[in-house]
Amino acid sequence: MLSKKMSNWRELVKRLWRKRLTKAVLTTFSLFLLLDLLFPLNTRVPYSTLIISRDGQILHAFLSRDDKWRMYAELPEITPTLRNAILFKEDKYFYYHPGFNPVAMLRAAGRNLLTGRRTSGASTITMQTVRLLEPRKRTYLSKAIELFRAIQLEWHYSKDEILQLYLNLIPYGGNIEGLKSASLLYFGKPPQLLSLAELTTLTIIPNRPSSLRLGHSNARIVQERNRWLTRFRTAGLYNDATIADALTEPLTAYRREAPQQAPHLARRLRTDHPDTPIVRASVRADAQATAERIVQNYANRLRGLAIHNAAVLIVDNATREIVAYVGSADFRNAFDGGQVDGVRAVRSPGSALKPLLYGLAFDAGIITPKTKLADVPTNFSGYEPDNYDRRFNGPVTAEFALANSLNIPAVALLNELGTSSFVSALGKAGFVSVKKQAKDLGLSLVLGGCGVTLEEMTRLYVGLANGGQVKPIHLTASSATKEVPASGAEETVLSPEATYLVTQTLVQITRPDLPNNFDNSYHLPRIAWKTGTSYGRRDAWSIGYNRRYTVGVWVGNFSGVGVAELSGANTATPLLFQLFNALDYNSPSGWFRPPTNLSHRLICPETGDVPGDSCHHPVTDAFIMGVSRYRPCQHRKAIWTNAAGTISYCAHCRPADAVRRLYPNLAPNVLAFYQTQRIPFRTVPPHNPACERVYGDAGPLITSLNDRSEYYINPRQPAELELGCQAGSDVKTVFWYLNDKFYRRATPTEAVFFKPRPGPLKISCADDRGRHSDLHVLVKAE
Template structure:
């Protein structure tokens, strides 16, 4: 009998095992045929460096469904939820058969649905794929729950639940509920707040937060007392939670750094969390400074500003303020001033001078002529419309003089500077490349504050260009792109650190509030844009001030409008920086130069000064600011007409033609060469007059009924006393070298010639048309 029972038992066990194995095989087959791959559309969160939410955007299905990572889901939150919703969560395979049996018995005995048996896993399956509540869908839900348990860990399933649990309306997930109802992230919730959020999903209509707060308070305290009875928390913890009042209301989503958030949301639309490098305190502080500063300037009809703060050591963007007020529709608050294309004014000059240093064209003490000039029809002026005559390179840059910059660009070539700008990532310059000329160095091109700040950060990093790091996930190439050499970057920094310059705001003069930074200002044509970009060892800060409408303001300038905000930001950001200052590289050495020319001293140089230069790069030119002339005191002689006696050799200033013309125009006395021997029969070709008006190859249009005149002007050597103008090889007029002449030219192709009293001649051709 016993053997018979054992045989029956073995057969039953075998049949059961086969049945279970078949069930498992069928389940695995169905799992392969109908895989469960959760695809959740999350709302996009933009977070600060420390994980605090800066801004959030609705998901594609218009839900505030915010992703919460494991660090944001605290043990207390998990403990409370699991105890309330599914105490056997960690022990069942996704389905609790005992709970299902109990629920089935109660529902059948009462004749109606009195209780459910859904586990947390089953709820997750239903939240991932909502279906009407039918018995068939319940079976599918059970199957999906088993799949979840097969492919995901318990902690991952809990994370799904916390991210999907509904709170009424379009709010889903514990993080969205925590931020929108309590204004804080879930890891900062108290036990009372946790309990409140765990009971809302069961009765979202009757316990709507912010509407039925009294009913919510009563239900919360009921559950807290139940937790106390069941020994879930200590008595004093429950007592403190019950005593905590409910301060719950529907809040708006965070809206810090809105311009950067919008930019990144477009770039990373499918990413649930975009982790930026912004420092929350710096962002808030900078936004407040910009807002307060513009409020003070509104009376001057200046309505907007933009600021970008970059950490030079990491190239991470730590503050991004696109406008003074994002919510101001009247002044274009939603325009991103950091990415808007504007005229740079003089802010590109440091790159020009640094490139010229690297090409050996100039050194800081090299003397340049700040005098009027005509560059193929382009006649630039300085910002103050004054000229300074001979000035040093460092004076020209520190004072942002226009004429010396144009002269350097002409010598260096516009293509060279364009290539430098392209290497520095100036996108608009790439598009405008074929249209750019000498005027680009004075603002005749388009740039953004982002590009300028990145450029000056390269100066701060010894001339090494690196892309800005907006998000933590951004890949760093590790490649170093040298825009300029470390030596040239140091020379630029040394010049831009000087404080004896006109772009120092008057209220910062001789004050301890002046930060230790190198900075450059710029003001665009028509006073539409005011720029000030500065840097030290730690930070680079870019500031733009103006109106997004493009309206110019007479009071607007980089020095007095943008620089005070730059200084204010640096003082709050990194006043008395512990990082120290820059030191001269090994290749930057000192040498004596002539104070008059900035070149290596010659026999004439009795006043010498010390200059920095780059070894092996900077030009080694002998000074030639003086030259010997054979003269008897009344006339000068060349070797061809030198008399036998009664003459001597005397040194005279060797002045450039444009400098002589400037001295003559301004009535500035200068040592003139004696006129050349009138009996000399030799024809000279060197030093011929330079025709500055009209322009070679230009086409002029003249009205038939009102013929206009064209100005004739030239620059002649300082030993010239008279010039002769010819039109189509016919003498038109004899004048002094600096006297303007006007002529009504004939139609067609016209030859203009200018000869001096030494027989030297220059020709050019123009075309004259009528309309």
């Protein structure tokens, strides 16, 4: 009976004890959670910003906000060799304790009490990390706080994360903190490439950063390193051969400069990603180093010509990632503005925008490669552009005009296409300054009368290399949104067909912007490229592309001072060729393939139009099916004259014995050019002075279409109809109307074309005297 009572009593005591113990644990845990909530541990540390290349090399390093070299080591950089060494030396039971080691604490307390002084510590890596985060005086209260903080750290982070944080904070003397900083600044390599001897060296420095200074007391450091290597061998941490090699390895550590490659890109990325310790740039370290070297050497050769600056941007066409970014020839050259980022500086593009204009004209159906354009003196409402060489070529093909960068045909195309359409296309392509200046831009826009950046220009040509699709180009290896231009996402600026026609024109080498230097043209890479020289010779551009890369080059002075020798052909293009030859000479990627909607047809070489009755030697030309205009050639016109060919007749006054003759159908500006240049051509004889129809009070006589007639067209590919008239000698301008809607103005002798639509059509022609005439026709679909 007594035994049973005793047993019940013990059971009751056990239950009460368990209950109180559970209550105590829950109370302690609740108190910990409350304190953790009230006094959170701040583990945010200002790290140095590292700019890493796409292939993992450190390009550029910046001091942290508190002026420390404190570089962030990622988990993969903590190798097993490094982990074993640091844990053996600092905390063997790191992966087993909750932030503090009670056995080590009791042992240290006993030794300290017996000796009356501090002979050993019991700080774990977790507690040391807390001390590095929150330095305090070494007191018992501080120890208690560190103990609480260590438990906090273990509560919120994994063991690997705590070890990573510890290795990022350990001191190495001066303003160097963290094993990665010491590895890079003393050994010139990342932690994962360190040898065992180098790793051991870096594990012993943090305990004595003042007395063991790398580069100053290397002999003492070697003795301490070898002592620890011997302990590693005794503990069997590494094999004997590895230890033997480490013991004999010399210590050559010294203080190095932090990496300073790609300075302009690095500063831009640090601004875009201010709180990111490691920014992974899209550039390739080898391509960046090569580009910087070539640009600097080339700029040094130009200094004798008073040309001091250059900028280069290289983009991978497939990924649209920047491969190399050179903002200036020498970042350290403060006298010549070396810290100016030439990639983002707003400059005048010269003629470098012409490929986009011609591409838009191809897409609008206005021209094909062999369409004839007039390179003659022309007045565009008071604006009279001139060519670069101050010469005129007369009628030239569109591909010749683009390849030779003729100004007057380009301005004439822009005038026909419309400045607003060109500005809209530039806006879609991401030209920020052009969008801002849109209201003030005129016909000089295509000759460089606007502001652009090298980045914008290169992005446009990347679009040409990608079938007219303009997308953002990326500064980082991932598709970050910081560098997305104002234009936003992908924009279709040109069709693949128009882009291909432009590319085939820009790949020609029989052109004036080929450098007149044998060394540069001897190893000419197969690329499509276009040059540009701004007004006053302040900016020289050369931008080229093949299947793999697009390279943009700008050469000039950041001060804006012009130089007589500066030109896109002879100053910027040689640098472009050097970069392509170094980067992608004899590219295996092949060349661009023609789109399926691009075909060929016979055309008259005199006009580029579909051959007519008077075209006897047609040639082949490319055209975009369903887009390029289908206009019969009118390079000659039939005129009725007398037998002697001295008087011409109209339909109203033509006698029965009139003779039909063919005469050149020249535009007024070409006619004037031939006359001033004394180029012989067959002229139309004066009109019959006795004709009353033209010189009476009636309006201009519409001669091209017959009143009350029917015309049949192919709806899928309608042929253009010609509008022509005869007017009095006092008439300078006529105005054409289609169904009472103004169509366009022209000179009386100018041939005007339009695409008809099925249905009734009223055609009206009015002269500048207020007289007009009408006719009605019916257009039917076949």
